[in-house]
Amino acid sequence: MHAAPPVPEIDALEKSPVLPQIEFRSVTKTYGKITAVRDLSLTVSRGEFLTILGPSGSGKTTALMLLAGFVAPTEGDILIAGKSVGSVPSYRRDQGIVFQSYALFPHLTVRRNLEFPLEMRGMRAAERAARVERMLERVHLKDFDDRMPSQLSGGQQQRVALARALIPDPPFLLLDEPLGALDRNLREQMQVEMKSLHKEFGITTICVTHDQEEALTLSDRIVVMRAGRIEQTDSPEALYDRPETSFVAKFLGEANIFENPNFKIESDEAWPSGTVPMIRPERIRVAAPDARNRGDADQCQSVIGTVDDMIYAGPLRKYHVRVGSSVFIVREQVAAGQPIFRPGDGVCLEWLRSDIRFVAP
Incomplete structure (x- = not known):
């Protein structure tokens, strides 16, 4: 078997580290009258873990398929290290891909699945064997090398898929809903493993998911998409703490957004025109009506309300509290000796004025 001839566009990945490794330039993809991606412009730096996050139909998977070369842009261009890859077919793009279904070869053992891309x-043969041994050791599958995919657990299959994508040492890795088929505990374990692998290999990674926790845990930067467009791009911390729109605030976690509050909202910041106030549920303290002791009066705001509902969720307790026509979501960590409020109880809600944010509706 002979190696494929070099592709100039792909070879350029090793050059010009100052350039973005991956760049979308005003990319649009239409299917008949449906526009799946609209005017997408985005750069990805070498070694970055970037997650494209959004609900179904937001265009995130189409963006990944465009980069992988499975579909071609209707308009615009995609560049790798400054070179257009529009004419490079998918099988000639030196990339690693992990699908939600894993796409392992069912008739090949774990070892043979890893050998195949090499x-x-x-x-x-000697170099293949040595590289496979190292990778099996790294993903903790050395004792499973002769098993078929059907004989593995979901987490083990996921590790095989990641190992197969990484073993050729590609310049970048594409992940399509990589943990979607796993249960919650396995997802959390694999998030730790994927973060460790990314740190060790330093490979540029573009992940597509609708799972907010997964995006926050894994990413250096998150792109939130909506209806084929980028809604906001930033670090996980900045996106969560300072969302620019109510869509981002509500999609990335929970948010109390007051479009028509029946009380005056106090904030350390000026209220920009065309925005509405927002506060995260965990930033609000719930207490008995006469307990207003969180901080100095000039730093806090408090309101009196009535508990509509209380939801116990293990380490968290969530309250729905009605204040006039507004309903607050309040989330607190469960602790020993903590008062528990039931539906119908009067409570005081208190928060720091500095925790109020303003978002576009």
Whole structure:
């Protein structure tokens, strides 16, 4: 088996580290009258873990398929290291891909699944064997090398898929809902493993998901998409703490957004025109009506309300509290000796004025 001839556009990845490794330039993709991605402009730096996050139909998967070369842009261009890859077919793009379904070869053992991409690149048998051994050791599957995919758990299959994508040492890795098929505990374990692998290999990674926790845990930067467009791009901390729109605030966690509050909202910041106030549920303290002791009066705001509902969720307790026509969501960590409020109880809600944010409706 002979190695595929070099592709100039792909070889350029090793050059010009100052350039963005991946760049979307005003990319639009339409299917008939439906526009899946509209005027997408985005850069990805070398070694970055970037997650594209959004609900179904937001265009996030189409963006990944465009980068992978499975579909072509209707308008615009995609560049790798400053070179257009529009004419480079998917099978000639030196990339690693992990699908939600894993797409392992069911008739091949774990070892043979890992050997296959190396064979396709013409690697010699001795080098293949050594690289497979190292990778099996790294993903904790050395004792499972002769098993078939059907004999593995979901987490083990996921590790095989990641190992197969990483073993050829591609310049970048594409992940399509990589943890969507796992249960919650396995997802959390694999998030830790994926973060560790990214740190170790330093590979540029673009992940597509609708799971907010996954995006916050794994990413250096998150792109939130809506209806084919980018709604906001920033670090996980900045996106969560300072969302620019109510869509981002509500999609990335929970948010209390007061479009028509029946009480005056106090804030340390000026209220920009065309925006509405917002506060995260965990920033609000719930207490008995006469307990207003969180901080200095000039730093806090408090209101009196009535508990509509209380939801116990293990380490968290969530309250729905009615204040006039507004309903607050309040989330607190469960602790020993903490008062518990039931539906119908009067409570005081208190928060720091500095925790109020303003978002576009």
